[in-house]
Amino acid sequence: MPNHAFVALRHPNFSFFLVARFCATLAVQMQGVAVGWQVYSISGNPLDLGLIGLAQFLPFSILVLVAGHFADRANRRSILFLCYSVECLCGILLLYFTLTGQQAVWPVFAVMAMYGSARAFMMPTSQAIMPNLVPADSFANAVALNSSSFQIAILTGPTVGGLLYMLGPEVVYFTVACLLLVSQIFMLFVRVEKPAPSNSPPTWHTFLEGLHFVWNKPIVLGAISLDLFAVLFGGATALLPAVASDILHVGPAELGLLRTAPGLGATLTAMTLAFFPIARQVGRWMFDGVALFGVATILFGLSANLYLSLFALALLGVGDMVSVYIRHMLVQLETPDAIRGRVSAVNSVFIGASNELGEFESGLAAAWLGLAPSIIVGGCATLLVTLIWMRGFGSLRMMNHFPQPKR
Numbered sequence: 582m583p584n585h586a587f588v589a590l591r592h593p594n595f596s597f598f599l600v601a602r603f604c605a606t607l608a609v610q611m612q613g614v615a616v617g618w619q620v621y622s623i624s625g626n627p628l629d630l631g632l633i634g635l636a637q638f639l640p641f642s643i644l645v646l647v648a649g650h651f652a653d654r655a656n657r658r659s660i661l662f663l664c665y666s667v668e669c670l671c672g673i674l675l676l677y678f679t680l681t682g683q684q685a686v687w688p689v690f691a692v693m694a695m696y697g698s699a700r701a702f703m704m705p706t707s708q709a710i711m712p713n714l715v716p717a718d719s720f721a722n723a724v725a726l727n728s729s730s731f732q733i734a735i736l737t738g739p740t741v742g743g744l745l746y747m748l749g750p751e752v753v754y755f756t757v758a759c760l761l762l763v764s765q766i767f768m769l770f771v772r773v774e775k776p777a778p779s780n781s782p783p784t785w786h787t788f789l790e791g792l793h794f795v796w797n798k799p800i801v802l803g804a805i806s807l808d809l810f811a812v813l814f815g816g817a818t819a820l821l822p823a824v825a826s827d828i829l830h831v832g833p834a835e836l837g838l839l840r841t842a843p844g845l846g847a848t849l850t851a852m853t854l855a856f857f858p859i860a861r862q863v864g865r866w867m868f869d870g871v872a873l874f875g876v877a878t879i880l881f882g883l884s885a886n887l888y889l890s891l892f893a894l895a896l897l898g899v900g901d902m903v904s905v906y907i908r909h910m911l912v913q914l915e916t917p918d919a920i921r922g923r924v925s926a927v928n929s930v931f932i933g934a935s936n937e938l939g940e941f942e943s944g945l946a947a948a949w950l951g952l953a954p955s956i957i958v959g960g961c962a963t964l965l966v967t968l969i970w971m972r973g974f975g976s977l978r979m980m981n982h983f984p985q986p987k988r
Contacts, residue, residue, distance in 0.1 A: 589723035594771050595714040601767035602707065603730045605665055608760035610738025612672060614840055615746055615753040616693070617822040618833050619679075620686050627823045627952065629686055631944020634819055636690040637697030644701035646792070649709075649926020651702065657710040657922070662768045664703035669761035671696045676754035705925035712913055712921065713773050721983075724909055725855035732851045732902065735844030743837020790920055795927045801915050803974030804867065804908045805928050807966070811871045811904075814962035817878050818843060818894070819943040823952055829887050842891045846898030847905075854906055863907055864980035868971055870903030875963030882956030910983055 589595050620629050651660060674692050715723045745753045795801050817824075818840070825836040859866050877896035884890045908928075916924040946955035971978050 587722075587726070589715050589719045589726050592715050592719065594773065595723055597767050597770040598710065598714055599727060599730050601661070601665070601764040601771070602727070603734050604760045604767070605668065605764040606731055606734035607738045607741075608672065608757040608764070609668070610735055610840070610844075611742030611745065611753055611760075612675070612757045614739045614742035614833070614837055615750045615757075616675070616689060618746060618836060619750050620689055621822040621826065623684060624686055627820060627947045628944045630819055630822060631947075632686075632690060633693055634944070636693040637700065639697065640694050641697040641701040644698055645705065645926050646923070648702040649705045649923035652706040652709045652922025652925065653920060654922075656773065657706050657713065658768060658771045658773045660702055660706045661710070661771075662765055664699045664706070665761050665764040665768060667699035668696060668703075669758050669765065671699070672754050672758035672761060676751055676758065679749075679751045679754060705922050705928070708909070708913065708925035708928065709922040710773060714771075720913070721858055721910065722855065724906065724913075725851060725858060728902065728906055728909070729848060729851040729855055732844050732848035732898070736841050736848045737844075739840030739844070740837040743834045743840070746833045746837075790923050792923075792927050794916065794920060794924050798915060799974060800977050800980060801912055801924075803970060803977040804911050807867070807871060807970045807974070807977075808904055808908055810966045810970075811874060811963045812901075814959045814966065817881055817897075817943065817956045817959060820947055820952060820956065823947065824890070824956075828885055828952060829890060831887060835887060838891060839887075839894060842894035843898030843901065846895035847902035848898075850899045850902035851906070854902075859903075859907065860983075861981055863911075863983055864976075864978045867904050867907040868967055868978060870900045870907070872964060872967045873897075873900030874904070875900075875960045875967060878960030878963060879957055880960075882953050882960060914983055 590599075616633060617630060620633060621627075648660075671692050674695075675689070678688050678692075711723060711727065712720060741756075742753050745756060795805065821839050822836060825831050825833075825839055829835065829839075874897055877893050877900060881890055881893035881897065884893055912924060912928050913921070943955065943959065946959065949955070950958065
């Protein structure tokens with residue numbers, strides 16, 4: 582394999598960060614399978630699957646702009662270490678609830694709210710820290726490797742979680758806590774300089790500086806808002822426990838495979854981008870990726886066959902990975918390091934809204950329209966959003982090259 586595909590791994594700080602993030606993502610994916618299946622088996626209500634996402638999004642949306650401010654003023658390594666510690670505590674609490682035979686779903690929602698609070702600080706910090714771990718000429722490779730590692734965790738986590746769930750949810754939660762402990766240990770080896778102290782006190786202006794920056798950058802605004810609305814309406818993966826049980830008539834092991842399928846498509850795409858990064862027609866690639874995401878969502882909604890559903894979800898992952906790669910490159914390359922945490926926080930708000938709020942929207946739509954119709958309508962809405970954004974953000978659609986990195 583060509584050496585340039587792994588050049589970022591020559592930097593120890595990035596390598597330690599990569600291992601820590603991989604273990605944490607693996608743990609969260611395993612936890613997601615267990616929580617979704619356990620909640621649905623207790624209540625049998627698809628709306629509760631949406632409430633899992635809403636419980637995470639509410640504290641996330643409140644805290645994330647404050648978290649971006651801290652990411653620009655505090656040691657980013659220390660913030661991530663604390664986030665992994667809180668997530669580890671969440672795994673331990675879920676283990677405790679399971680061992681004590683808890684048959685109500687509200688304690689799970691409370692733990693998910695705690696996880697959402699930690700994620701509010703983790704997301705902008707993990708995005709902002711990336712340019713601090715490698716030199717500028719290795720950043721694109723670091724993004725590709727980070728995306729590949731992330732998608733491999735998404736690929737393997739649900740499958741492992743589904744298989745372990747057959748031994749009992751307590752086995753899953755114990756493994757989750759152990760993996761997050763490993764993440765904490767590896768973050769201790771990362772060395773990142775603390776930002777220079779600021780003499781100016783925090784104000785509403787400093788908190789909202791990232792939002793002002795994004796609003797005045799049409800390319801960045803178009804990229805992250807496209808992802809927000811596309812995934813908000815096309816969030817079919819939140820309904821996978823209900824689809825597996827009520828449409829495909831399969832169990833938790835197959836649910837793990839369904840959760841894995843988008844990760845498989847995304848992983849193969851991320852690995853391809855590590856060797857053959859997108860260098861031209863950047864805007865067109867992004868819109869094509871989102872359109873593929875919408876088409877795959879419609880196909881998944883029409884399917885009543887396990888293998889066709891797996892194929893559709895894999896295609897969904899391919900489209901999502903292309904848009905994620907381009908969006909992350911644009912946000913980080915366009916943003917000066919002094920406000921990178923706050924801009925990453927704004928990006929995280931959009932991502933969190935599309936994911937967690939999208940899960941709630943999917944659960945609500947399924948309760949009103951039914952499982953399959955809600956997924957199909959969501960995919961059609963994603964395609965409509967793509968067309969509207971192509972007209973509204975012409976500069977993004979016509980963008981040919983990535984910008985030079987800001988320092």
